[in-house]
Amino acid sequence: MRILFASSLLMLPVSSFAHEPYVAPLAYNTSQTQVAVVSGYAEEALNSEYALKDAKFEIISPNNDKNLIEPESKLGSTTVFDLKLPESGTYTVKTSTTYPLKYVQDQKEWKMFFDMPADQAPKKAERDYVIPADLKAKKYTPTEVKREWTLFTYVSKEKNTPIHAMSAPIQVEFLTHPNELKANQTVKIKVSKDNQALANANVVIRAKGATDEQAKNLKTLADGTAELIFPKAMEYLVEVSETVDSKKKPSNQFYTIISLSVN
Known part of the structure; x- marks a missing residue:
């Protein structure tokens, strides 16, 4: 699930964006001595529109050496840095970002709450969040949680x-090396939380440029596994998260998102 950015936060001329x-490199497989890595927020998968501010990137080299990179990138549309590749093998790049969310209970369901005027929001039937005008004379105190993406x-x-x-x-393990994936071949993943298999987790696959509406949605089995098929040779995002029960009071939410290139 993508996050909703209110115009008051991003100073945009429209009411909201999802x-x-x-994070993704310009090349997933290379023989070069360095490669550019870009990251950001995107409505179209892998097409960054807003930079990750103050991001810190953890790097693990093929020899298990650890390094921390704090980019000095000043671009508004993306965060970019050079990943040095002194040795042969696979490097892991990791970062995280969080966003505060507010929820209120509306008709026995917990929904995201955004404090915006009614004339800046779509009709209630066209959105999955609520605004003050929806609640009218009801007394409400929003519950605050955080959403964290790794x-x-x-x-x-x-x-x-x-x-x-x-x-x-949320741990996601590919049983095939993630840089050896082939189009139209089944790939199995194992999802866990606190070292326990995570059943019924949401798995969302989006090809480069795809919006949320164009995503493919799956669920993990009781043993935390899921089988993925990538229909074309191109870049993808795989997002994994716990299933949220909208009738239960919300708590902090955790997502893992992995960028991949399929051959």
């Missing part, structure tokens, strides 16, 4: 080597 963060990508220089695990609230 955006999702990601973002991953993988860069291989000259050869693919085993992925070194990095911590994340």
